[in-house]
Amino acid sequence: MLLRPLTTADRPLLREATLANMNWSGPRYGVADIDEAPELSHYFTGFPGDSDFGFAALVDGAEAGVAWAVLLPASDPGYGFVDAETPELSLTTFQPYRGRGVGTALLDALVQEARRRGLPALSLSVEDANPARRLYERTGFEVVGRNGGSDTMLLHLR
Ligand SMILES: CC(C)(COP(=O)(O)OP(=O)(O)OC[C@H]1O[C@@H](n2cnc3c(N)ncnc32)[C@H](O)[C@@H]1OP(=O)(O)O)[C@@H](O)C(=O)NCCC(=O)NCCS
Numbered sequence: 001m002l003l004r005p006l007t008t009a010d011r012p013l014l015r016e017a018t019l020a021n022m023n024w025s026g027p028r029y030g031v032a033d034i035d036e037a038p039e040l041s042h043y044f045t046g047f048p049g050d051s052d053f054g055f056a057a058l059v060d061g062a063e064a065g066v067a068w069a070v071l072l073p074a075s076d077p078g079y080g081f082v083d084a085e086t087p088e089l090s091l092t093t094f095q096p097y098r099g100r101g102v103g104t105a106l107l108d109a110l111v112q113e114a115r116r117r118g119l120p121a122l123s124l125s126v127e128d129a130n131p132a133r134r135l136y137e138r139t140g141f142e143v144v145g146r147n148g149g150s151d152t153m154l155l156h157l158r
Pocket of ligand 1: 020021024065091092093094097098099100101102103104105125126127130131132134135
């Protein structure tokens with residue numbers, strides 16, 4: 001597996017990943033739902049903003065997954081918004097690459113890059129019953145809030 005940094009050209013990939021994240025428990029949303037909801041499309045339409053970053057994982061040259069962090073303002077918060085200094089991460093491994101360590105490698109790379117940038121913390125939102133929670137807990141994320149049927153989790157980096 002190889003990791004490469006995400007660029008503006010990866011917006012379609014992040015759109016696909018946002019759709020996969022919303023459909024983690026089965027098909028609930030279509031691509032039009034993502035495009036038409038600003039609270040979902042802001043995860044990819046402006047990527048990478050000045051403070052945004054992320055990685056794609058390549059397996060045999062194919063994009064197997066992505067992890068990315070966006071810094072959204074309080075006026076346009078993400079589901080895992082904590083404050084305007086804390087980027088929110090998103091993580092997706094595409095089918096059929098799940099369960100092979102791709103998500104773990106991407107999450108580790110994102111956390112390492114956040115540390116390198118001197119960021120204070122990373123946040124995320126995870127819906128109840130999503131098994132991704134175990135991965136986040138193992139990495140050191142802790143629940144700091146609640147938003148609808150999801151927990152907001154935070155990883156302190158300093
Ligand atoms: C969550 C996700 C990113 C994990 O990626 P992955 O590459 O499968 O992860 P890894 O192989 O490194 O394993 C990490 C965990 O995912 C679990 N996992 C493995 N295969 C899986 C699968 N097919 N589906 C869901 N989770 C799986 C593993 O059980 C492991 O957790 P555990 O060891 O505590 O049981 C991936 O399953 C995914 O994209 N799911 C759908 C979108 C999603 O829920 N994103 C997170 C939103 S908060």
